[in-house]
Amino acid sequence: MMTKVAAAGAAGLVAVAAAGCGGATEEADGVSVVTGVYPLEWLASQVGGEAVTVTNLTEPGAEPHDLELSPRQIGVISDADVALYIQGMQPAVDDAVAQQAADSALDVAQVVELREVPSADGGGTDPHMWLDPQRMAEVAGSLGERLAEIDPDGAAAYRANAQRVADELGTLEAEYTERLDDCETRNFVVSHAAFGYLADKYDLNQIGITGIEPDSEPSPARMAEVAETVREQGVTTIFTETLVSPAVAETVAEETGARTAVLDPLEGITDASPGDDYPSVMRANLDTLAEALSCS
Ligand SMILES: [Zn+2]
Structure with a gap:
């Protein structure tokens, strides 16, 4: 890049290009979004499309x-154009955003209302908002607007992408409502x-x-x-999950015959x-739930 500009021989251009090159060594071209959890990574990729680079701070297979x-990851947060995160889910991300990226923060907890957790389950707010397609659709809209501000040339595309994702999430929501x-x-x-x-929804x-x-x-x-509840309520299935050891759930299942x-x-x-x-995991979850709850 320096060579090309030098060949053009325009001193003003050299100064501008040099500043540009300095930036380019630290961050990729285009708009960047950083997030800490897979569903928001998916959402940002959908809304941003090819123009946006999305980084998920949680490695695949790790519990977030x-x-x-x-x-290095704190550097990624401070360089990103948008830090899309859920206040209260990942303390390390909350801290890094507050210290390094206050201007680029997009806190999901400010976009949608997070549910309150019953005190029996630990209290506070429940970060798992991505399991509600409707809240995800709201975040898509918000992210689309933020990207449109940052990159006005792509505004129409970001808004169209956000609408498409919101429509897809609406379809998913309708499937849940009907099946359950x-x-x-x-x-x-x-x-x-x-x-x-x-559960709430x-x-x-x-x-x-x-x-x-x-x-x-x-x-x-x-x-x-829990075992007593399983017996009393005739619960047929104990659900395990992918990133957490199934040992505890298996123990309850063995004890109760579920x-x-x-x-x-x-x-x-x-x-x-x-x-x-x-979407495919959400639909697989719906199949699994509908079967376990004997939904017609
Ligand atoms: Zn969790």
């Missing part, structure tokens, strides 16, 4: 709640209580063996309580995920 950031309308039971047992948005009762954080070890008393199945909280896509992107 207790993410720790390397200095008439079920023999509405109780379901999961490892960590990640499915509160689905579709009038289901989530029983989490552990609370909102996947790594807390349930007490024997809690295990016994079977296990995978309900994926979509905290990451792995080889074990029942599908290869957000």
Whole structure:
């Protein structure tokens, strides 16, 4: 680039291009979005399209709640045009955004209302908003507007992409509403209580063996309580997930004669995920739920 500009022989251009080159060594061309969890990575890729580079700070297969950031990753956050994150989900990301990227922050908790967690499940707000397609659609709209501000040339494309994603999410939402309308039971047992948005929305009762954080070890008393609920309510299936050890769920299943199945909280896509992107995993979850709850 320097050579070309020097050959053009315009001193003014050299100065401008030199400044541009200095920037180019640190960040890729185009607009960049950084996020900490797979569903937001998917959303940003859909809304941004090819014009936007999306980085997910959580490695594939890693559990995102207790993410720790390397200095290089903190650099990625401070360089990004948009830091798309959910305040309260990943403390390391919250801190890095507050210190390095306040101007580029797009906090999902400011776009949609996060549900409150019952104190029995740990209290606070529930970060797993991506399991609600409608909230995801709202975030798509917000991100589309933010990208349009940053890159006005692409504004029409970002808005069209956001609308397309919102329509797709609306279709998904309608499928959930229809399939979960008439079920023999509405109780379901999961490892960590990640499915509160689905439960609230579709009038289901989530029983989490552990609370909102996947790594807390349930007490024997809690295990016994869940097993009793399973027997009393005739729960047929204990759900395990892809990124958390199934041991606890399997213990409850063995004790009660229930079977296990995978309900994926979509905290990451792995080889074990029942599908290869957000919509396909959401649809696999819907099939699994509808079967376990004997929905007609
Ligand atoms: Zn979670």
